[in-house]
Amino acid sequence: MPSHHAMNAMRIALPTLLALALALDPALALVGVGVGVARADCPADLSGDQQVDAGDLAVVLSSWGTAVGDVTGDGTTNAKDLASILGAWGACPAAPIEWTLLTATNGTATNAIDSTGAIVRSWTGAAGGTSVGYLRSDGSLVRPTVHAAGTFSGPARGGRIQIFSPTGTLTNDLLVSTSEFQQHHDVRPMPNGNILCIVWEAHTLAEAQAAGRQTITTEFWPDSILEIQPTGTTTYNIVWRWNMWDHLIQDVNPALANYGVVADHPELIDINLGLVSGGNWSHCNSIDYDPVRDEILFSSRAFSEVLVIDHSTTTAEAATHAGGARGRGGDILYRWGNPGNYGRSTATNRFLYFVHGATWIDEGMPGAGNILMFNNGDRDGTVNDYSSVYEIVPPRDGKGNYSIAATNAYAPSAPAWTYGAPGQIYGGPIQCGAFRTLDGTTLITLNNTARTFEVNSAGTVIWDRANTGLTIARAPRYRMVNGVWVGP
Numbered sequence: 001m002p003s004h005h006a007m008n009a010m011r012i013a014l015p016t017l018l019a020l021a022l023a024l025d026p027a028l029a030l031v032g033v034g035v036g037v038a039r040a041d042c043p044a045d046l047s048g049d050q051q052v053d054a055g056d057l058a059v060v061l062s063s064w065g066t067a068v069g070d071v072t073g074d075g076t077t078n079a080k081d082l083a084s085i086l087g088a089w090g091a092c093p094a095a096p097i098e099w100t101l102l103t104a105t106n107g108t109a110t111n112a113i114d115s116t117g118a119i120v121r122s123w124t125g126a127a128g129g130t131s132v133g134y135l136r137s138d139g140s141l142v143r144p145t146v147h148a149a150g151t152f153s154g155p156a157r158g159g160r161i162q163i164f165s166p167t168g169t170l171t172n173d174l175l176v177s178t179s180e181f182q183q184h185h186d187v188r189p190m191p192n193g194n195i196l197c198i199v200w201e202a203h204t205l206a207e208a209q210a211a212g213r214q215t216i217t218t219e220f221w222p223d224s225i226l227e228i229q230p231t232g233t234t235t236y237n238i239v240w241r242w243n244m245w246d247h248l249i250q251d252v253n254p255a256l257a258n259y260g261v262v263a264d265h266p267e268l269i270d271i272n273l274g275l276v277s278g279g280n281w282s283h284c285n286s287i288d289y290d291p292v293r294d295e296i297l298f299s300s301r302a303f304s305e306v307l308v309i310d311h312s313t314t315t316a317e318a319a320t321h322a323g324g325a326r327g328r329g330g331d332i333l334y335r336w337g338n339p340g341n342y343g344r345s346t347a348t349n350r351f352l353y354f355v356h357g358a359t360w361i362d363e364g365m366p367g368a369g370n371i372l373m374f375n376n377g378d379r380d381g382t383v384n385d386y387s388s389v390y391e392i393v394p395p396r397d398g399k400g401n402y403s404i405a406a407t408n409a410y411a412p413s414a415p416a417w418t419y420g421a422p423g424q425i426y427g428g429p430i431q432c433g434a435f436r437t438l439d440g441t442t443l444i445t446l447n448n449t450a451r452t453f454e455v456n457s458a459g460t461v462i463w464d465r466a467n468t469g470l471t472i473a474r475a476p477r478y479r480m481v482n483g484v485w486v487g488p
Contacts, residue, residue, distance in 0.1 A: 042088070042092035042093065043071050043072075043073075043084070044056060044071050044084050044085050044087075044088035045088075045092050046059045046060070046069060046071065047059065050091065050092045051090070051091055051092065052085060052088045052089050052090060052091075052092065053089070053090075056085050057082075057085050057086075060077055060081050060082055060085055061082075063077045064077050064078070065077060065078070069081055071084040071085065072084055096479050096480060096481070097479065097480040098114065098115060098477060098478065098479045098480075099112035099113065099114065099120065099121065099135070099477070099478050099485075100112070100113050100114075100443070100452070100475050100476070100477045100478075101132070101133050101134075101135060101475060101476055101477075101478070102452070102467060102470065102472050102475055103129040103131070103132055103133040103143065103472065103473070104128065104129060104470045104471060104472065105128050105129050105130065105131070105156070105431075105471045105472070105473060106128055106470065106471045107128060107470065108124050108125050108126070108127060108128065108145075109122055109123065109124055109125070110122070110123045110125065110129065110133035110141060110143055111123075112135075113465075115463070117465055121168070123141050123143065123164050123168055125143050125145045125162050126145055126160065126162060126173070127145045127146040127147075127148065127160070128145065128146050129143060129144060129145055129473075130144040130145060130146060130156045130157070130158035130183075130184060130185055130186070131144055131156060131158075131185050131186040131187075131285070131286070131431065131473045131474070132144075132186060132433075132473060132474050132475075132476060134187070134188065134189050134476065134487075135476070135478045135485050135487060136189050136485070137484040137485050137486070138166055138484070138485070139166030139485055140163060140164060140165055140166050140171070141163065141164040142161065142162075142163050142187060142189045142195060143161070143162050143163075143164070144158045144160070144161050144183060144185075144186065144187045144197075145158060145160045145161070145162055146158060146159070146160065147159030147160035147175060147177045147182070149177075150177040150182045151177065151178070151179050151182060151202075152177070152182040152184070152200050152202070152221070152279070153278070154184060154200065154221070154277075154278060154279065154280040155184070155185075155280065155283065156184050156185040156285065156431065157182065157184050158176070158177075158182070158183040158184050158185065158187075159175060159176055159177030159182045159183050159184075160173070160174065160175055160176070160177065160183070161174045161176055161183065161187055161195060161197070161228075162174075163230065171233070172230050172232075172233060172234070173233060173234055174228070174230060174234065174235075174236050175234070176197055176199065176226070176228065176236075179202070180201065180202055181199040181200060181201050181202065181224060181226070182199055182200050183197045183198065183199050183226075184198060184199065184200060185198050185284065185285040185286065185431075186198055186285060186286045186287045187287070188287045188288055188289050190227070190289055190291070191291050193229070193230070194227050194228060194229045194230075194239060195227070195228050195230070196225060196226070196227055196287050196289055196296065197225065197226045197227075197228060197287075198223055198224075198225060198284045198285070198287050198298065199223065199224050199225070199226055200221040200223065200224075200279070200280070201221060201222055201223065201224040201243060201244075201245060202219060202221060202279070203219065203220040203221070203222070203245065204219060204220070205217070205218060205219060205220065207220065208220035208271075208276075209256075210256060210257060211245075211248060211250070211256065211257050211258055211271055212248070212249075212250030212252060212253060212256040212257060212258045212259065212271050212272070213250070213271050213272060213276070214250075214252055214253075214272050215272070215275075215276070216276045217276075218276060218277075218278055218279050219278075219279040220276060220279060220281060221279040221280055221281055222243070222244040222245050222248075222281055222282055223244050223281075223282045223283075223284040223298075223300075224241060224242060224243045224244060224245070225241070225242045225287065225296060225298070225309075226238050226240070226241050227239050227240035227241070227311075240311070240314075240315050240318070241315045241318065242296075242309060242313075242315075242318045242330050243318075243319065243330075244269060244282060246318070246319045246320070246330060247267070247268050247269055247321075247330055247331055247332065248268060248269055248270075248271040249262055249265050249268035249269065249270055249271070250262075250270065250271045250272055251270075252272060258271060261343075262342055262343045263342060263343030263344055263407075265342070266332065266335065266342040266344070266404060266410070267321075267328065267331035267332045267333075268331065268332065268342075269282075269303075269332065269341075270341060270342070273302070273303055273341055274302045274303065275302075281302060282300050282302050282303065283300060283301040283302040284298050284299065284300050284301075285299055285300070285301050285356050285357075285431060286298060286299045286356055286357050286358050286359070286433065286474075288358065288359045288360050289311065289360075290360045290369075292363060292369075293369075293400065294310070294311045294312040294325060295308055295309065295310060295311055295333065296308065296309050296310075296311050297358050297359070297360055297371060298358065299355045299356060299357065299358035299373060300355070301354050301355060301356065301376075301429075303338060303341055304337055304338040304341075304350075304352040304353055304354055304355055305335050305336065305337045305338050305341060305352060305355065306335065306336055306337055306352075306355060306358040306371060306373050307332050307334070307335045308332070308333045308334040308335070308394075308402070309330060309331075309332060309333060310324040310325060310326045310328060310329070310330070310333055311324075312324045312325040312326075313329055313330060317329050317330070318330035326401060333401075333402050334394055334402040334410060335410060336351075336352075336371075336392060336394070336410050336412075337350070337351050337352030337355060337373075337375075338350050338351075338352055339409035339410070344407065344408060344409045345409070346409070349409050349413065351375065351390065351415070352373070352375050353375065353376060353377050353378050353379045354375075354376035354377070354378045354429050355373055355374065355375055355376065356373075356374045356376060356430075356431050356432050356433050356473075356474075357372075357373060357374040357431075357432060357433020357434055357435075357473075357474050358371060358372070358373040358374075359371070359372050359373075359433075359434075359435060359436070359488055360372075361391070361436045362436075362488060364438070364486075365436050365437070365438060365440065366436070366440040366457070367391055367416070367417070367436065369394075370391050370392060370393050370394070370416065371391070371392050371394060372389065372390070372391050372434055372435070372436055372442070373389070373390050373392075373434075374387065374388075374389055374427065374432045374433045374434050374444070375387060375388045375389070375390055375420075376427055376428065376429050376430075376432060377420070377426065378428070378429040384422070385426055386420060386421065386422045386423065386424065386425065386426050387420050387425045387426050387427045387432065387446070388418055388419065388420030388421070388425075389418065389419045389420055389434040389442060389444055390415040390417070390418055391415055391416050391417040391418075392412050392415050392416060393412055393416050394411075394412075395410065395411040395412065417457070419434075419442065419444070419455055419459050425444075425446060426446075426448075427445075427446040427447055427448055427449075428446075428447065428448035430447050430448060431447050431473035431474070432444075432445055432446055432447045432448075432473070432474070433445055433473060433474030434474070435474065435475070435476045435477065435487075435488040436488060437454070437477050437488075438477075438479050438481075438486065438487075440456075440457060441454050441455060441456050441457075441462065442454065442455050443475055443476070443477055445467075445472055445473065445474050445475050447471055447472060447473055450466060450467040450468060450469070450470060450471070450472065451464070451465070451466060451467065452464075452465045452467060452472060452475045453465065476488050
């Protein structure tokens with residue numbers, strides 16, 4: 001903090017500096033000092049005219065000690081802001097090229113829009129999207145879509161992944177749909193060019209009952225995760241696989257498979273959770289990959305949970321309880337939102353009531369390594385529903401493993417950041433979501449009201465769009481940085 005003498009000197013100097021600003025631009029004396037909207041990449045441009053000049057200097061000097069001329073974000077206009085103005089003097093850098101992707105689930109288009117809402121690129125798929133279209137770093141698009149001829153039929157059924165070149169040409173048309181499995185909801189491109197897919201995996205009624213499922217009258221479709229490697233226009237290899245079926249537990253019948261004490265095994269999933277509707281059970285709806293930790297994050301609507309598994313295993317290890325970088329095979333490394341699923345609920349530790357859109361916050365973004373999710377908030381009853389976006393800090397020990405006490409639920413006991421309160425937003429019980437942006441803001445989509453909007457860390461809405469006539473599950477934003485597209 002500056003000394004008392006330094007602060008007195010600064011106060012004495014302010015009139016002189018303000019006079020200097022007027023000398024640099026005499027027009028300020030006539031029009032007064034104004035504050036516009038500064039771009040995130042040019043925060044010293046307080047007047048919003050794409051120049052850091054005498055007008056911005058005048059704003060800082062005339063609002064000293066208040067928040068009006070705050071450039072650095074500490075809430076006060078002070079010497080740091082003055083230094084920022086002088087250091088950034090001149091024209092702002094060219095505005096970055098940014099695209100927000102809108103993939104319609106009720107139409108065949110994925111559109112890229114700019115900050116004004118204008119469509120700058122459009123791709124046309126074979127059918128409606130199942131969730132989100134993703135832009136790769138080279139500008140190619142990966143778009144999951146409906147395969148109506150597939151064997152499986154359930155919420156957000158897909159079965160077809162189309163890949164478009166940076167110029168918009170369809171290069172791959174992959175049917176991820178057999179009698180054994182079918183893609184649904186979300187996919188996620190990986191840095192190595194492969195694609196992670198959520199798929200239903202078919203098991204018979206008899207198999208489900210032998211595995212310990214009690215209430216069931218149909219087939220049983222627990223989710224699996226495939227990593228596919230495109231090899232041709234219509235061909236691919238499955239290079240890695242994880243099956244939820246291999247990580248189940250039940251505490252009802254010791255004569256059946258998977259018997260154990262549910263509360264002693266948070267790394268396993270209770271086969272008797274929830275309902276089975278036409279085969280659909282776990283209803284996983286989003287997937288993301290962390291290349292730093294080599295881990296996969298996914299969300300389950302049916303379980304009201306977000307879950308993490310290890311991707312460093314082989315497929316064989318992923319079917320067991322050992323192996324991989326964490327030594328746990330394909331067991332659940334971490335889960336959060338509904339501890340009652342593993343017998344450790346209290347009156348206050350449930351946070352999720354249906355969940356969609358779980359994502360890692362990537363390196364280089366505020367909150368890197370944390371988890372962002374959309375809590376639909378479809379609570380019991382009809383009068384207390386509201387949605388929230390949560391950011392949580394997963395509990396990791398010094399070795400990077402997820403820590404949990406013997407009888408407690410996984411931490412944290414509360415989100416690190418929340419947007420959404422009673423009466424503020426409600427997305428309904430369907431696909432919605434949120435993505436963190438490179439500017440540290442959060443882009444939120446409410447499917448039921450066709451709205452995508454952006455909030456800053458204080459929860460102030462700074463951009464708002466009506467997706468009239470479209471059903472949009474989530475909307476990621478990408479920025480061109482040094483010739484490559486960067487996004488969530």
